[in-house]
Amino acid sequence: MAKEKSIQIDNLPEAAQRELLDFYEYLVDKYQEPVPERKKKSGRLAADKARFFEHVHSLSFRLPKEYRFNRDALHER
Numbered sequence: 001m002a003k004e005k006s007i008q009i010d011n012l013p014e015a016a017q018r019e020l021l022d023f024y025e026y027l028v029d030k031y032q033e034p035v036p037e038r039k040k041k042s043g044r045l046a047a048d049k050a051r052f053f054e055h056v057h058s059l060s061f062r063l064p065k066e067y068r069f070n071r072d073a074l075h076e077r
Contacts, residue, residue, distance in 0.1 A: 009017050 009020055012020065
């Protein structure tokens, strides 16, 4: 197993630093042993997912059956 190494992220832009930290947290979570706290977290994840799809559903709409997409009209200048 590789021994712990530190990396220098200060020279990266702030967005890249956040992305690297998010990826690191993802890897830690992926390879971490299951513990009771993670079960609670998965329940919270399910609730967050349900809330997300409720929000998507509230913003969704249906086009009328007789609606026809007109590509030419869309690209008129």
